[in-house]
Amino acid sequence: MSMNYCEKFFDFLDEIVFSVDKNLILQSANKSCINLLNTKESEIVGKRCKEVFKSNPEICVECLVKKTLSDKKIHKDRLRCISGEKYMVEILPHSNSSNKDEVLVILKPDKAIKDLRWRLRERIKELETIYKMSNLVESSFDTKEDLINGLVKILPSGWAYPEITEARINFDDKVFKTENFKKTKWTQKEDIYVNGIYRGFIEVVYLKEKPSMDEGPFLKEERKLLYAITERLNRILERLETREELERQRKWLETTLSSIGDAVIVTDTSGTVIFVNHVACELTGYSENEMLGEKVEKVFYIVNEETGEKVENPVDKVLTDKVVVGLGNHTGLISRSGKKYSIADAAAPIKDEGSITGVVMTFRDVTNIRESQQRLKESEKLFRLLAENSKDLIFRYRLIPEPGFEYVSPSAEQITGYTQEDHYKDPQLGFKLVHPDDRYLLKNVAEGEIPEEPIVLRWIKKDGSIIWTELQQTPIYDENGKLIAIEGVSRDITKRKEAEEKLKKSEENLTNLISNIPGVVFKCLNDSNWTMIFLTEGCKELFGYKPEELINNNNLSFSDIIHPDDREYVWNTVQEMKNKGNQYTVEYRIITKNDKTKYVNERGTFTDGNEIIDGVINDVTKMKELQNKIMESEKFYKSIFEDTHELMLIIDPDSTKIVDANKSACNFYGYSRNEMVNMKVSDISTLNENKIKKDLSRIKKAGAGISEAVDILSSGEKRNVLIYFSLIKREGKDFVFSIIHDITELKLYQSKLEKAFEEQHESFINSLNIISNITESRDPYTAGHQRRVSELSKAIAEEMGLDRKTIEGLQLAAMVHDIGKTSLPQEILAKPGKLSNIEFSLIKEHPTIGYNIFKKHNFPWSIDRFIYEHHERINGSGYPRGLKGDEISLESKILAVADVVEAMSSNRPYRPALGIEKALEEIDKNAGILYDEKVSKACLKVFEKGFKFQD
Numbered sequence: 025m026s027m028n029y030c031e032k033f034f035d036f037l038d039e040i041v042f043s044v045d046k047n048l049i050l051q052s053a054n055k056s057c058i059n060l061l062n063t064k065e066s067e068i069v070g071k072r073c074k075e076v077f078k079s080n081p082e083i084c085v086e087c088l089v090k091k092t093l094s095d096k097k098i099h100k101d102r103l104r105c106i107s108g109e110k111y112m113v114e115i116l117p118h119s120n121s122s123n124k125d126e127v128l129v130i131l132k133p134d135k136a137i138k139d140l141r142w143r144l145r146e147r148i149k150e151l152e153t154i155y156k157m158s159n160l161v162e163s164s165f166d167t168k169e170d171l172i173n174g175l176v177k178i179l180p181s182g183w184a185y186p187e188i189t190e191a192r193i194n195f196d197d198k199v200f201k202t203e204n205f206k207k208t209k210w211t212q213k214e215d216i217y218v219n220g221i222y223r224g225f226i227e228v229v230y231l232k233e234k235p236s237m238d239e240g241p242f243l244k245e246e247r248k249l250l251y252a253i254t255e256r257l258n259r260i261l262e263r264l265e266t267r268e269e270l271e272r273q274r275k276w277l278e279t280t281l282s283s284i285g286d287a288v289i290v291t292d293t294s295g296t297v298i299f300v301n302h303v304a305c306e307l308t309g310y311s312e313n314e315m316l317g318e319k320v321e322k323v324f325y326i327v328n329e330e331t332g333e334k335v336e337n338p339v340d341k342v343l344t345d346k347v348v349v350g351l352g353n354h355t356g357l358i359s360r361s362g363k364k365y366s367i368a369d370a371a372a373p374i375k376d377e378g379s380i381t382g383v384v385m386t387f388r389d390v391t392n393i394r395e396s397q398q399r400l401k402e403s404e405k406l407f408r409l410l411a412e413n414s415k416d417l418i419f420r421y422r423l424i425p426e427p428g429f430e431y432v433s434p435s436a437e438q439i440t441g442y443t444q445e446d447h448y449k450d451p452q453l454g455f456k457l458v459h460p461d462d463r464y465l466l467k468n469v470a471e472g473e474i475p476e477e478p479i480v481l482r483w484i485k486k487d488g489s490i491i492w493t494e495l496q497q498t499p500i501y502d503e504n505g506k507l508i509a510i511e512g513v514s515r516d517i518t519k520r521k522e523a524e525e526k527l528k529k530s531e532e533n534l535t536n537l538i539s540n541i542p543g544v545v546f547k548c549l550n551d552s553n554w555t556m557i558f559l560t561e562g563c564k565e566l567f568g569y570k571p572e573e574l575i576n577n578n579n580l581s582f583s584d585i586i587h588p589d590d591r592e593y594v595w596n597t598v599q600e601m602k603n604k605g606n607q608y609t610v611e612y613r614i615i616t617k618n619d620k621t622k623y624v625n626e627r628g629t630f631t632d633g634n635e636i637i638d639g640v641i642n643d644v645t646k647m648k649e650l651q652n653k654i655m656e657s658e659k660f661y662k663s664i665f666e667d668t669h670e671l672m673l674i675i676d677p678d679s680t681k682i683v684d685a686n687k688s689a690c691n692f693y694g695y696s697r698n699e700m701v702n703m704k705v706s707d708i709s710t711l712n713e714n715k716i717k718k719d720l721s722r723i724k725k726a727g728a729g730i731s732e733a734v735d736i737l738s739s740g741e742k743r744n745v746l747i748y749f750s751l752i753k754r755e756g757k758d759f760v761f762s763i764i765h766d767i768t769e770l771k772l773y774q775s776k777l778e779k780a781f782e783e784q785h786e787s788f789i790n791s792l793n794i795i796s797n798i799t800e801s802r803d804p805y806t807a808g809h810q811r812r813v814s815e816l817s818k819a820i821a822e823e824m825g826l827d828r829k830t831i832e833g834l835q836l837a838a839m840v841h842d843i844g845k846t847s848l849p850q851e852i853l854a855k856p857g858k859l860s861n862i863e864f865s866l867i868k869e870h871p872t873i874g875y876n877i878f879k880k881h882n883f884p885w886s887i888d889r890f891i892y893e894h895h896e897r898i899n900g901s902g903y904p905r906g907l908k909g910d911e912i913s914l915e916s917k918i919l920a921v922a923d924v925v926e927a928m929s930s931n932r933p934y935r936p937a938l939g940i941e942k943a944l945e946e947i948d949k950n951a952g953i954l955y956d957e958k959v960s961k962a963c964l965k966v967f968e969k970g971f972k973f974q975d
Contacts, residue, residue, distance in 0.1 A: 040054070040056045040057045040129075040130070041056065041057060041131075042129050043127065043129070044127050045126050046093050048073050048090075049070060050068055050069055050070065050072070050076055052069060057131075089127055089129070091115075092115040092117050093127060096117045097117070098114065098117070099115045115127050115130075116130070149181060152182070153179070153181055153249065153253075154182075154253075156181070157253060160175060161260055168264055169200070173200050175193065176191050176192065176200045176201060177202065179202075179226075179253070180202060182246070183242075183246055184234070184242075184246070188230050189228060189230060190203075190205040190228075191205065191226070192229075193225075206229075208232075211230075212227070212228045212242055212246065212247060215254070216257065216258060216261070226253065284301065284386065286303060286369060287300075287301065287304035287386065287387050288304055288386050290382060290383070290384050291320050293381065293382060295337075295339050295340065295343070296317060296320070297316055297317065297323065300315045304387075307365055307367070309363070310323050320337060320385075324357070326356060326358070326367070327356050328354055328356070329355065329366060335355060338371035338383075339371055339383045342371045342372065343380065343383060346373055348370055348373070349370060350370045354366075355367055355368070364391075365389045366393070367389060367390060368388060368390045369386045370385075370386065414513075415435055417439050417513070417514040419431060419432045419454070419511070419513075421454065421509060421512070422508065423507060429448055432448070441486025441487055458482070459481065459484055462482050466479075469497065469510065474510065477876075478496045479494070479495045480494055480495075480517070492517050492518045492520075492521040493515060493516055495512060496513050496515075544559060544563045544641045545558075545560045545562070545777065546563075546637075546638070546641065548639075550598075550634060550635055550636065550637050553581035553582065553583045554582040555582075556575045556582055557636075559575060566614075567616055567617065568617025569585070569617050585615055585616070587621065598610060598628070606631075607629050608627070608628055608630075609731070609746075611624070611625045611730055612624065612626070622645045625641070625644045626640070628640075638777070640770070640774060644748075647670075647763060665686050668686065668688065669688050670686075670765075671764035672685070672761070673685050673761075673762045674762075675720065675759065676759060677723065677758065680705045680713065681701075681705075682703050682705065682708075689764065692737070694739055705720075708737075709735055710734045710736060723749045723751065724758055728751065730747065730748050732746055732747075732767070733745055743768045745765060746764075748762065749761070810838060810840065810841060813838045814836075816966075817919055817922040820918050820962045820966060821918055832885075837887045837890035837915065840878075840887070840891070841923065843873075844871060844873030844877070845867075848867065848869075848870060868903045871891060871892050871893070871903070872904050874888075890915045890916050892904075893905075893919075893920075894923055896911075917959045921947060921955050921959050921963050925940070925943040925947060929943045944964060948964060
């Protein structure tokens, strides 16, 4: 630490302090020194000591300075000034800010020098600790955990007795501590608060008692130091978490807005456009660059279609009323070219912690739908009113007397390229549209063999392009039970198929990554059976069993194939490591399907609150056999040692010197054998000498061992290694024999695998959130319904004591339980009056539509089933299948109760909110009749405890 860095501190001292470089030139001096010489600092800096102190020859300290510069040690002596006053002189070595050697010279009356030295050293240590923390923050680190782990290591150096000082940081229930930390009665502690929320604490302890100081064994400055470090850590963590949250929201928003098929305009609170998607540009007639930065009313001009008068911009209304706003039924958008579009949908506030930060407006071109509505007003059939507005192709095909289309919706032209008239003229057009390779799926339809499930077909459009469709058919019979017609709905699912293909490709990439990892990659529960959730195909070669035999303990559990003598050892080892860190390594024996015993090495990582383990198992039988053979035969050992491709070292555990190294080890580390045998283990390892001695001492006592480390090659490159140790004797002396494996690539694969699992899970959660937002954006009257149902479902499940995994699946299903409504006309969803029988029958199809969307995807939970059953009732009166009692899943029963409570307590287009009291009366009255009794009681209980829906 330089004199300049400390000069303000030294100026407050009564002692004489100055610094001298290696040429005995004075570099700086404090005020006490300048006053003694009765001069100015500029007149003495840059001169030799003997020139400066020529009037006081007995204070000449050049000889002591030379000694200090030479041996880097502290030197002190007693000197007498001309005045006769005795001084204690102390010379301290240090480096300035340019890393050039200097010394500090301190002169003080003899009796106070000891106290000065103590106080100087302590303040310098504290300053150095703060300086180290600053360097740590400015260095690059991957996670908050890396930052905290680095901080805990530098804390002891700032305290009066660092040799007995240990530190611990508890953050978000994770513990970071120095190697020898333990609880004692000599402790200091500060709480960590991030954004006002308690997140943990920093604790500094002495391992044994020291002389009493300002506050027990600690200095009052150390209390201030701990407080300053904690406050700075709080601010750093706040910045990091704010940055992480902003990045997460940015990615989520970008994905959502890119996936939406409707037009989207986002403004700030002043009504200035800050985001548009391509659909909005097409409809308004402005480019993205032209719209960004403009006031929304300039680029989004809307009028009442019936009167032609300008309509209040929904963005202004949202900012004024602070609520979701739906556009009127007769709103028209005037584009830049003067073209008018009929539009529909809504605008909603963007909120951040209760404050509005902007407005998101979604709208779509419904010009064709409005024109169709006008024509349908003249039609007497309600069916046509609905069908003409559908984006799906709705049809009725008669079979007798002459086959042909009785009705085809207008969407046929948009989907197929063929008009309604084309279909009416050609009775076979519907069959001709189907791709030749898919026509076999329709061959039995005319005989009445119509599947209940939708059929996925490829259609060839008029322009020759191929699309994917989903066909749902309903047979129509006459009063004699004879099939006379088929009614159906075809939906273009091309985009969905493309998304499924991308997901499949992603899964294939993940599978390829896993298949390249040596050994067996697994995911299992941390239970006594080691219940397997996932296993790679490598388990057939290593264990003799196929993955499906072990997954979910189908034929046997993984615990069953662990050697009986090793089962308790494996369990105890893994559970012990669970409390020490998130990773472990254990070696044990297994019994294969053909009763062969093998040695395996398992490396695992705890996830999901230590409930799940991800890891890799490798066969080390040959390595074990090699170790045994080496221990059995010295002669055989020498042959193996010299000729094997394995990396081998022999180490003296007492001195940590490398006694011998085989050719493979020399080649790996990049040294000759002569160089290797003159080195210590610390010369090729990132571990320090003390740690290496402790590890070798432990191996010497145990006789064998295994560990992971990071070694350094002669080129400076660092490599991850797995080392097997065993104790051998040579000429009556104990040596440690080690076999080293380079696992750098394996660690890289493992890291990629863990990241891939995390990204896939995060992508899944984001996808469901996007789907939920899209669903609710179509119906402004029920905005937030799915989210609030998810909140109440979670509270009920927690009250019932369900496990965390089940609750997570239930929450996600609740977030998208009304996804089927995206296929229904908005006019029905927002209809203010009572629905007709036909309209309600369409509404009742939304659980089936939602089920069909999700059923083909392999999610961790039965989300498709929960969606399918959320309108079922335990007495069989529900829909769509009339299930009863235990035919309905528990999650669906919870979702049904939460759905009813939220719906009754909220506004609907056809009625005002009935209130929570009425909703809970409904649940209480029909508990055990319509709704599961246990679920109903849990629901009533959570409201008794004060549950409220979030705004």
